[in-house]
Amino acid sequence: MNIRFFNAKIFKTKENHTFEIVNGQLWVRDNKIIYIGDGLDIQEVFDKGEDPIVWDREIDVEQNLLMPGFKNAHTHTAMTFLRSFADDLPLQSWLFDSVFPREGQLTPDDVYHLDILGIMEYLTSGITSNFDMYFFPPQNAQASVDCGFRTVQTSGLNDFGGDTALMEENYNICNSLGELSSFIIGFHAEYTTKKELMEDIAALAQKVKSPLFAHNSETESEVKDCIKRYGKTPTQMMDSLGMFEYGGGGYHCVYMSEEDIDIFKKRGLYAVTNPCSNLKLASGIAPVKRFLDEGIPMGIGTDGPASNNSLDFFKEMYLTATLAKVREKDAACVSADQVLYMATCDGAHCMGLDDCDRLEVGKKADLIMLDLQQPNMQPENNIIKNIVYAGSKQNVKMTMVNGKILYEDMKFNIGFDPKEVYAKANEIIGRMK
């Protein structure tokens, strides 16, 4: 599809990690942005070798905002079936009595359909790609590809099933499903994985030269237990096994030692924060200000819908900024600009999606339109701060992935009927009760 957006406010990312908003047009040809400007210098574009374009659609943005889609840098998408299934319970009983026994009953086909439900929710929230850890990565990746959604799969391998041979197979499958799907090496967490298996995983990451991600230092007890076991924190342990030879990072990163911070800096690792989940499971508040002060790049993730319980990036962005403020007792720390940089650029880099990080000629057209003509976005004192501190899913008018509009004015264009997706999710959990 070739789409010309005009009469738009356009969100541009500057070199110093800040933003500016310009008025103009943005053109998408197939899956890429080919022009951003005032529309007056069109001849120049064609002089650079672009063919004349037949527009499939010309969209009047009505002075609303075009911006890069949000990158959900940690989630377990297909856990949609357990949303609100067993909340307000102590963590252990939630996990062992409610979650694990039902996850054990999931089929690859179940996961395919549950993933689609999650993708729909991502689209309503302006999320254009996810970094997904769950059972059956090839089925999750296929669901994404079939919807037109961009996914980066990783493995949740641990002692309770699977091995690195299967992970390598999944790595190869997910990396061969076309440009919407990729795979980065990962595993569940130190506390669920024996040392020997972690060594195998490190060897695989080195063999395929992949970054490596895992849950890391999500709870205080996880860190204490690891120190008891190995005399090392999870970060130190993973690093000592050679897991970060090609970079990577950690999900959650709530309880970090000075040495952990040093390892993240030395290895160029990403800290992915999951504020909603960390609150709801009573895990704690991550040291976001510290990461930023140290120059550690950060992504933001929703975590899975069973622990969150939504896949709402506006909630995550709001909390990334405001929880830091209350943690540090400093209303000035962690700005809206810093959070939007994580939500778009750093998140994309963390997921290996360097060509989806910003609105720029040549980048992939993973972008969203935010409705500024709603009361929560008025007055327009500062659009950046309005997005982070007052924005909501309701402001998402359109979500485009890889040049295709997948969601527009509350309607989905993913090739699946929402009612059937909902019915299937209810049937899957209904079967298990």
Place this chain on the structure above:
Amino acid sequence: MNIRFFNAKIFKTKENHTFEIVNGQLWVRDNKIIYIGDGLDIQEVFDKGEDPIVWDREIDVEQNLLMPGFKNAHTHTAMTFLRSFADDLPLQSWLFDSVFPREGQLTPDDVYHLDILGIMEYLTSGITSNFDMYFFPPQNAQASVDCGFRTVQTSGLNDFGGDTALMEENYNICNSLGELSSFIIGFHAEYTTKKELMEDIAALAQKVKSPLFAHNSETESEVKDCIKRYGKTPTQMMDSLGMFEYGGGGYHCVYMSEEDIDIFKKRGLYAVTNPCSNLKLASGIAPVKRFLDEGIPMGIGTDGPASNNSLDFFKEMYLTATLAKVREKDAACVSADQVLYMATCDGAHCMGLDDCDRLEVGKKADLIMLDLQQPNMQPENNIIKNIVYAGSKQNVKMTMVNGKILYEDMKFNIGFDPKEVYAKANEIIGRMK
């Protein structure tokens, strides 16, 4: 208007502060609920003396949810003009350099228009009434009445202007504007109000037999300074002046002593929590679990849009539950049911709106329709938990106040053109820059 809702899920409040969801019809005649049931016992209704009804509208709810509107139990609505005007600043500089100098320039007419912008945002979030403290209460109340929105005004009196004679005048005006407007005695806070003025305010509350509300123990330094001044906490000080003879309560209530808790229990005071504002201004996390354990009734408020920056009740409800969990390191504490009870019933009682607290025959028709056919509300494992933990403004299909639909399918029906409301808000802040 007479409106018959059918094919609905209906949210009913039970005596033990929990809820059940039943299928059926809900009828509104003029401003009241006159029937809830399966529609099969209609004759019985008329046998009880109801006249036959000519329906103005019959609405197929399509198995979505009708529930009581949310009560915003603390806000400064007309601060919309300062939304995102000066964030990510230290509290003192935000207040003294940005907020106060501009508030001083507001006219009554400005406040009227800025209030309408806030009301529009309330409606998008399912809020059907507000407990509002700001300059010019009669103008704020008039804006509400003109929109058809329900408001409870209070005074923000302090040492920087006004007196109790003006407050009494405002009390009389706001209580005479019809059933959508009322006034409860209040003042800004101990830290902005001399003892002599607080004594006058206490005398006025006793004279008119009103409950009394004020900001209370929002920050640690506020409490420390009060103890230094009087040897008493703000709660103790206010109580010692006879301010709570007819009940009332406090806004924020983050730093509470044992004796404060005792006073709240003894006087039957309401603790109104404002979690978004408390995070964003780095004030702290309120002891919500403690209030609930002690049986202290609670309301939830957005605070003003300059400190929040939105007027989004879903964000507040989510944080009321989840901040308690992280504060107490207990994922099981403060349930979704408890939060919804605050958001609807306790909030209404706190504001003196006993006839707006639940869906029941004879109660005022302050109610909302939530769209359950969206991905964040599926599967329907538990609708109550879905609302609190996964709900968003996007799920609000309709907001009805006093029997009149003011917001439906993202369109407003308040007698004002949104574009003009936005333009006016931009003009007001533009004038001040």
